[in-house]
Amino acid sequence: MMTKLLVGVLFALLFTASLFTGVANINPGSLFSQPDALWILLVSRLPRTLAVIITGSSLAISGMILQMLARNRFVEPATAGTGQGAAVGIIAVTILAPQASLMVKMIAAVVAALGSTLIFLLLIRRLPVDRPLLIPLVALVYGGFVSAIAIFFAYQLDLLQYLEVWMHGMSGEFSGVMMGRYELLWIAAILSLLAYFVADQFTIIGLGKEMTLNLGLGYRQIVAFGMVIVSVVTAVSVVTVGMIPFVGLVVPNIASRIMGDNLRASLPWVAVLGSMLVLASDLLARTIRYPYEVPVSIIFGVFGACVFLWLLFTRPVHAR
Amino acid sequence: MPGRRLLILFALLALSCVFYLTYGARGDIGFALQFRGPKLVALMITGAAIAVSTKLFQTVTGNRILTPAIMGFDSLYVLIEITLLFSLGGFGYAVLGESTRFSFSLVLMIAACIALFGTLMRQTQRDLHRMILVGIIFGILFRSISGLLVRMIDPNEYAVLQSNLFANFNQMDLDLIGLSSLLIGVAIFAAWRMRNTLDTLELGREISINLGLDHDRLVLVVLGIVALLAAVSTALVGPIIFFGLIVTSLAHQIVPSFRHRDLLPGTILIACIVLVAGQSILERVFHLDTTLSVVIDLVGGLTFLVLILRGNIR
Numbered sequence: 001m002m003t004k005l006l007v008g009v010l011f012a013l014l015f016t017a018s019l020f021t022g023v024a025n026i027n028p029g030s031l032f033s034q035p036d037a038l039w040i041l042l043v044s045r046l047p048r049t050l051a052v053i054i055t056g057s058s059l060a061i062s063g064m065i066l067q068m069l070a071r072n073r074f075v076e077p078a079t080a081g082t083g084q085g086a087a088v089g090i091i092a093v094t095i096l097a098p099q100a101s102l103m104v105k106m107i108a109a110v111v112a113a114l115g116s117t118l119i120f121l122l123l124i125r126r127l128p129v130d131r132p133l134l135i136p137l138v139a140l141v142y143g144g145f146v147s148a149i150a151i152f153f154a155y156q157l158d159l160l161q162y163l164e165v166w167m168h169g170m171s172g173e174f175s176g177v178m179m180g181r182y183e184l185l186w187i188a189a190i191l192s193l194l195a196y197f198v199a200d201q202f203t204i205i206g207l208g209k210e211m212t213l214n215l216g217l218g219y220r221q222i223v224a225f226g227m228v229i230v231s232v233v234t235a236v237s238v239v240t241v242g243m244i245p246f247v248g249l250v251v252p253n254i255a256s257r258i259m260g261d262n263l264r265a266s267l268p269w270v271a272v273l274g275s276m277l278v279l280a281s282d283l284l285a286r287t288i289r290y291p292y293e294v295p296v297s298i299i300f301g302v303f304g305a306c307v308f309l310w311l312l313f314t315r316p317v318h319a320r
Numbered sequence: 321m322p323g324r325r326l327l328i329l330f331a332l333l334a335l336s337c338v339f340y341l342t343y344g345a346r347g348d349i350g351f352a353l354q355f356r357g358p359k360l361v362a363l364m365i366t367g368a369a370i371a372v373s374t375k376l377f378q379t380v381t382g383n384r385i386l387t388p389a390i391m392g393f394d395s396l397y398v399l400i401e402i403t404l405l406f407s408l409g410g411f412g413y414a415v416l417g418e419s420t421r422f423s424f425s426l427v428l429m430i431a432a433c434i435a436l437f438g439t440l441m442r443q444t445q446r447d448l449h450r451m452i453l454v455g456i457i458f459g460i461l462f463r464s465i466s467g468l469l470v471r472m473i474d475p476n477e478y479a480v481l482q483s484n485l486f487a488n489f490n491q492m493d494l495d496l497i498g499l500s501s502l503l504i505g506v507a508i509f510a511a512w513r514m515r516n517t518l519d520t521l522e523l524g525r526e527i528s529i530n531l532g533l534d535h536d537r538l539v540l541v542v543l544g545i546v547a548l549l550a551a552v553s554t555a556l557v558g559p560i561i562f563f564g565l566i567v568t569s570l571a572h573q574i575v576p577s578f579r580h581r582d583l584l585p586g587t588i589l590i591a592c593i594v595l596v597a598g599q600s601i602l603e604r605v606f607h608l609d610t611t612l613s614v615v616i617d618l619v620g621g622l623t624f625l626v627l628i629l630r631g632n633i634r
Contacts, residue, residue: 074453126629133449138628140456144561145621152614245460294471301464308457312450 007272014279018049021283023291043179051182052174052282052296053275055237056247058188060274061195061267062233063248064255065226066117068206068263070124073256074136074311076248077117077234081139083243084146085116086235091150102239106184109235116146117227173295174241174282184240188233192271195229199263202226206261244297246304247274253311277303322575322582329574329589336597337364344604362497363599366556367567367591369504372511373549374564375571375587379522379580380539381441383448384572385627387564390452392459393550394559396432399462400425401555402469419499426503426551433547434540441539500552507545507552508588514542515580522578560613562620567591569623 020027022045026037063076070080077083089112093105100108120142127134195202201222204212212219237244251274255266278296281303285296340360345352374387388394404425405413413421440454511518520528521538528535567590575586598612 123625123629131449133447133453134628137449137452137456138625140453141621141624141628145618145625148614148617148621152618155614289472292471294468298464298467298471301460302468305457305461305464309454309461312454312457 007276011272011276014276014283015049015053017283018052018279019045021286044177047179047182048174048177048282049279051177051185051241052279054185054189055174055241055244056275056278057271058185058192058233058274059237059244059247059278060251060270061192062230064252064263064267064270065195065202066230066248067252068202068261069121069223069226069230070135070139071206071208072124072132072135073253074133074249074308075139076246077113077230078243078245078248079136079140079143081116081120081143081146082113082231082234083238083245084143084150086110086113086231086238087150087243088112088116088146088153089235090239091153095153102184106235106239109239110232113231113235113238114227117231121223121227173285173293173297175293177241182240184236188236191229191232196264196267198222198225199267203261203263206263242295242297244278244300246300246308247278250304250307250311251277254307322577322586325575326582326585326589329586329593333589333593333596336593336600340596340600340604343600358497360596361501362556363595364592365497365501365504366553367595368508368588369549369553369556370560370564371567371571371587371591372508372584373546373553374568375580375583376511376518376542376549377546378568379518380542381448381451382522382524384568385565385624386448386452386455387562387568388546388550389559389561389564390459391437391455392462393433393437393547394554394561395459395462395466396436397425397429397551397554398559399466399469400428400432402466402473404428406469406473418495422496422499422555425555426548429551430544430547433550434543438540438543441543496555500556503548503552507548508584510545511542511580512584514538515584518542518580519578558613560616562624563591563594563613563616566616566620566623567594569627570594 019041022040024036024040024044026034026040026045030037031041032038059077066075066077066080066082067073086109089109090105092112093100093108097104120139123142124135124138127138201217204215204217205219205222205226209219212222252270255270255273259266259269278300281299282296285294285299288294288299337360340363341353341356342349345356370389373393374389377388377391378384378386404421408416416424436458437455440451517533517538520531520533521535521542523531525535528538567587570590571583571587574590575582577583577586595612598615602612602615
């Protein structure tokens with residue numbers, strides 16, 4: 001109970017800080033005296049804060065789900081080819097149909113992300129089960145390979161502006177978020193909520209295929225549903241704010257060390273922790289070189305890499 | 321047998337060089353050579369540096385999939401350069417002079433690599449996968465910190481550095497060729513002097529100690545050489561993650577030998593052939609805009625995956 005209260009207070013603090021941090025100087029007092037203040041808050045600050053929260057929580061949840069599907073703690077969509085697949089999809093659409101709407105781009109990103117994730121899951125099936133660290137290794141190299149495909153075509157077709165878009169897609173930041181430019185993210189929010197309702201199934205998937213079938217569940221259906229959630233969430237966030245690595249890796253690991261792998265119990269915490277960490281990083285990204293901004297993905301990259309190293313070296317003895 | 325293969329490789333390299341220097345050159349050939357000559361030298365010394373550093377690293381770690389680039393050596397060098405620029409400022413950075421600064425970063429790099437990777441190798445000796453994974457994450461960490469520092473730097477100052485940050489064979493840093501060739505020459509000579517010792521080191525720590533080698537000290541020496549070579553090649557063309565892996569895999573297929581006497585020259589020759597021929601084909605024949613480094617990353621990533629899935633490196 002105490003923890004919940006503490007986390008709630010911390011979350012509220014971060015939320016408020018995020019609302020009132022920025023170049024235009026607004027504070028709770030000026031909301032009523034200054035005519036522009038409320039407008040800035042509603043059009044820019046609130047959408048940004050919501051975007052951060054949705055991205056943080058849904059990326060963390062999709063990381064958790066992918067870890068259950070791959071049955072490995074050290075994978076996440078942003079490095080295992082899902083995010084890179086989405087980038088390939090966006091590139092393909094830009095080449096084939098430059099005038100396509102954002103929606104079409106997103107659908108292409110989702111399809112490519114799904115395909116890329118499927119290939120990854122098929123690849124790691126061929127690895128020996130007694131070598132758990134091979135899986136994240138394959139994930140990183142596979143992700144690098146898929147992104148090299150994207151870079152190849154971007155270079156090749158000399159779409160400089162396009163490459164710029166793609167580079168932006170690789171370095172996630174929230175500075176472009178305004179009312180009307182982040183609403184796609186709600187799809188990710190809804191899917192993450194759906195994931196909570198089938199959390200038990202994902203927990204069981206994490207126990208393996210035989211166990212799942214023995215318990216009377218449809219293995220393929222759950223895996224397919226998990227893949228859809230992971231791919232859509234990743235694609236949506238790549239399209240709207242760009243890729244933020246390590247959220248899907250660090251957050252589920254911390255949660256799982258504290259409270260184990262019962263997703264029904266841990267998913268809400270994963271979501272809250274994910275959004276709080278990204279909120280804090282985004283605040284830092286906005287203030288470290290004020291009034292300029294640093295992409296939040298860089299901040300989170302430094303933080304996430306350090307946590308990952310810590311996780312690698314403090315692995316519980318029984319799991320080595 | 322290896323001798324004949326090496327001769328064939330040498331002939332191939334000579335052919336690629338002639339092709340690179342003359343293909344598509346119109347008019348006065350001497351004029352074209354003035355431009356292409358230094359580039360060719362840069363390509364070859366880069367190839368040699370990456371080849372030797374990768375082979376040496378694989379020898380002391382006792383496996384065929386680790387390369388300095390995968391383990392984050394290149395990113396560490398980039399980070400050192402950026403940190404220097406960040407702490408000195410653009411003016412101080414320029415005043416220091418290219419070769420002073422280069423030597424200074426090299427010393428820092430060698431010290432950092434020995435401290436960091438020497439410790440890492442001792443800690444994870446029994447667990448290859450953990451070591452690779454830690455190395456890759458180190459690479460990401462170095463790149464993220466570099467990215468952060470870059471954002472804090474004035475764009476004008478950043479321009480000073482840009483050529484070091486992205487692998488690009490079309491815009492190599494040609495000012496450094498003299499000093500680089502010298503350093504690479506010395507490092508390769510040192511490696512060549514150690515060729516028989518390296519054969520023994522490859523057998524593993526226990527066996528080499530039993531055979532009377534001061535294993536731990538030798539590993540640090542080799543790491544120092546690797547750091548130097550990785551730094552110089554990164555300074556010349558920027559980081560290329562998978563090139564070393566391709567080259568050493570090819571060398572083990574083509575040169576039927578386990579001795580460094582044959583493998584070192586073989587790896588160097590193959591690296592130079594791949595770079596020179598690859599660059600001429602991409603640049604001159606296909607007029608591709610894609611830089612060679614992207615193609616190398618594509619092919620190299622695939623090689624890595626195939627090696628893992630076929631079980632060659634478990």
